[in-house]
Amino acid sequence: MLSRRQLLALAPAALALRPAVAAPAQRVVSVGGSLTEVVYALGAEGSLVGVDSTSVYPSAARALPDVGYMRTLSAEGLLALAPTLILATEDAGPPPVLRQLELAKVPLHILRSEHRFEGLLARIERVAELLGRAPQAKALVERMRTDWAAGQQRVQQLGQAGKPPRVLFVLAHSMAQLRISGESTAADAMLGYAGVRNALAGVSGYKQLTPEAAIAAAPDVILTTNEGLQAAGGIAPLLQAPGLALTPAGRAKRVVSFDALELLGFGPRLPQLLPKLAESLYKA
Numbered sequence: 001m002l003s004r005r006q007l008l009a010l011a012p013a014a015l016a017l018r019p020a021v022a023a024p025a026q027r028v029v030s031v032g033g034s035l036t037e038v039v040y041a042l043g044a045e046g047s048l049v050g051v052d053s054t055s056v057y058p059s060a061a062r063a064l065p066d067v068g069y070m071r072t073l074s075a076e077g078l079l080a081l082a083p084t085l086i087l088a089t090e091d092a093g094p095p096p097v098l099r100q101l102e103l104a105k106v107p108l109h110i111l112r113s114e115h116r117f118e119g120l121l122a123r124i125e126r127v128a129e130l131l132g133r134a135p136q137a138k139a140l141v142e143r144m145r146t147d148w149a150a151g152q153q154r155v156q157q158l159g160q161a162g163k164p165p166r167v168l169f170v171l172a173h174s175m176a177q178l179r180i181s182g183e184s185t186a187a188d189a190m191l192g193y194a195g196v197r198n199a200l201a202g203v204s205g206y207k208q209l210t211p212e213a214a215i216a217a218a219p220d221v222i223l224t225t226n227e228g229l230q231a232a233g234g235i236a237p238l239l240q241a242p243g244l245a246l247t248p249a250g251r252a253k254r255v256v257s258f259d260a261l262e263l264l265g266f267g268p269r270l271p272q273l274l275p276k277l278a279e280s281l282y283k284a
């Protein structure tokens with residue numbers, strides 16, 4: 001029989017041979033297309049068990065269970081996925097559902113959806129902290145800063161080579177629901193980063209498109225989303241909307257479109273988008 005001293009001497013070796021117990025895998029639901037992009041960019045997509053309907057990029061996200069539109073969530077649909085963590089932006093709702101999730105003791109993290117490059121980097125770092133991906137976040141942020149600096153340099157070159165165009169952003173869910181973007185919007189922030197002028201400057205938020213508003217804005221270029229252009233039926237039908245055909249952009253048929261999430265989502269693709277957007281608007 002071994003003595004107590006001998007047993008104590010053997011204890012460390014015995015513990016070393018004991019198989020490690022893996023920590024329970026996270027079950028993450030991401031509410032917001034840009035947040036879902038961040039999760040994928042950090043290489044943490046294996047933790048995702050559900051996303052909202054705005055999570056359309058990368059395409060693999062579309063195969064995950066869909067919890068519905070971010071502003072009209074259902075507590076039952078979310079809880080059915082047994083999440084250990086829910087990531088969402090300030091746009092998520094409705095508030096009663098968020099309160100239900102808090103009462104259910106599900107960790108719910110609401111991240112700011114501010115439309116700034118630095119705000120995007122802060123969201124990436126916070127998501128990485130929650131998912132245990134700090135090293136990946138550091139590499140991603142460094143790469144994005146480099147790409148962002150290159151994009152800003154290209155914007156400056158375009159601005160020095162020609163007069164910044166007046167651009168009107170048209171949000172088109174359907175031809176019956178056309179709105180134009182003033183200040184304090186994601187579209188306005190993108191126009192500023194691209195070095196062009198918002199044709200609806202001085203107006204806050206999104207406003208209904210009217211002939212008077214379109215003619216007064218007098219845009220050189222109309223910017224919209226690929227999805228909006230598809231909903232309108234193409235460039236020609238879009239320009240038949242109230243007043244657009246009478247603008248400089250309408251007469252010259254200068255219409256530029258980009259993927260909605262890429263353009264307005266302020267996700268990890270933002271640095272690569274910036275020079276493409278600026279060149280498209282300046283050269284339309």
